[in-house]
Amino acid sequence: MAKSFKKISKQKGLSPGTVVYIGEEKTAEVRITVIDYNKDEFQKKERVKAEDCFPFKDKDSITWINIDGVHNTEVIEKMGKIFNLHPLVMEDIGNTTQRPKVEDFEKFTFVVFKMLYYDEKEKIKVEQVSLILGKNFVISFQETEGDVFDPIRERIEKGKGRIRQMGSDYLLYSLIDAVVDNYFSVLETMGDRIEELEEDIIERTASDSLQNVHKSKKDMILLRRSVWPLREVIHSLSREKTALVSRDVLIYFRDVYDHTIQVIETVETFRDMLSGLHDTYLSSISNKMNEIMKVLTMFASIFIPLTFIAGVYGMNFHFMPELNWRWGYFTVWGIIITVGISMLFYFKRKKWL
Numbered sequence: 295m296a297k298s299f300k301k302i303s304k305q306k307g308l309s310p311g312t313v314v315y316i317g318e319e320k321t322a323e324v325r326i327t328v329i330d331y332n333k334d335e336f337q338k339k340e341r342v343k344a345e346d347c348f349p350f351k352d353k354d355s356i357t358w359i360n361i362d363g364v365h366n367t368e369v370i371e372k373m374g375k376i377f378n379l380h381p382l383v384m385e386d387i388g389n390t391t392q393r394p395k396v397e398d399f400e401k402f403t404f405v406v407f408k409m410l411y412y413d414e415k416e417k418i419k420v421e422q423v424s425l426i427l428g429k430n431f432v433i434s435f436q437e438t439e440g441d442v443f444d445p446i447r448e449r450i451e452k453g454k455g456r457i458r459q460m461g462s463d464y465l466l467y468s469l470i471d472a473v474v475d476n477y478f479s480v481l482e483t484m485g486d487r488i489e490e491l492e493e494d495i496i497e498r499t500a501s502d503s504l505q506n507v508h509k510s511k512k513d514m515i516l517l518r519r520s521v522w523p524l525r526e527v528i529h530s531l532s533r534e535k536t537a538l539v540s541r542d543v544l545i546y547f548r549d550v551y552d553h554t555i556q557v558i559e560t561v562e563t564f565r566d567m568l569s570g571l572h573d574t575y576l577s578s579i580s581n582k583m584n585e586i587m588k589v590l591t592m593f594a595s596i597f598i599p600l601t602f603i604a605g606v607y608g609m610n611f612h613f614m615p616e617l618n619w620r621w622g623y624f625t626v627w628g629i630i631i632t633v634g635i636s637m638l639f640y641f642k643r644k645k646w647l
Contacts, residue, residue, distance in 0.1 A: 311381025317390035324363035408520035
């Protein structure tokens with residue numbers, strides 16, 4: 295959290311609308327991919343320049359321009375000039391710590407949200423996705439190459455479903471829906487991990503269980519911060535009437551809104567489960583400690599009278615009555631064994647053993 299504030303401080307003293315990249319340092323080349331289609335035709339262009347996107351601004355077909363990499367602010371500024379984007383929108387695109395939101399302008403709608411997925415090290419990665427919805431185009435800005443949009447690309451290329459017959463608003467819905475659906479995959483993996491943690495805590499109480507619980511709780515906080523604001527974004531798109539979103543597509547946004555609510559409910563359930571696991575771990579440790587103290591207390595209770603007997607007959611006063619008795623040693627041992635066995639039977643009868 296502190297690192298995020300340090301990155302945001304880069305904008306200090308700059309005029310509003312100044313495009314500054316705020317995020318992890320990257321040196322990869324910015325890749326621009328253009329997919330243009332209508333009901334009957336499809337074309338895809340890779341590694342194009344920002345200037346090459348100008349002809350797609352006012353085409354009758356639907357155009358999806360995907361930009362991998364927002365660390366190069368020159369590309370953002372060029373795209374902003376071509377599509378007449380507001381300076382504050384370009385500023386938000388460069389700020390990868392932006393809270394999910396939706397803003398409706400006269401000629402375009404700006405949407406920001408978080409895309410979640412597991413990396414090769416099985417850690418949750420958060421990537422900001424910014425979408426610009428125009429009359430006949432959608433521009434997507436991503437931090438790095440690689441996303442969850444491959445099924446959409448396949449549907450467009452092969453003409454599956456109704457996406458080739460719909461407008462840019464349906465394309466916007468499809469992109470958001472793909473991200474929300476991937477939340478369920480992340481939550482499914484998280485649920486499996488929570489079940490494994492529960493088994494470890496109940497059966498073994500492993501020493502690293504508490505660390506894993508805290509790690510999972512941090513992941514849930516990350517999920518919650520990403521999903522909760524998205525609910526407001528989807529609600530705005532599904533309820534507010536805009537010129538760029540047709541009435542036929544509103545019902546699809548309402549469906550995504552329902553999915554978002556399910557994700558939020560699952561996140562809250564997992565948070566409660568992790569809190570319960572934390573309490574269960576502490577209770578298991580406490581119970582184990584109680585069992586150990588119980589055993590030690592029983593041993594102490596048995597040996598206290600035996601120690602008393604041994605102490606009395608270990609004083610070695612000259613005129614002790616049993617000191618010179620021939621059977622004194624064996625008698626004392628008989629008393630000690632009898633007392634010990636009697637106490638064990640007593641503990642067993644009380645079900646303390």
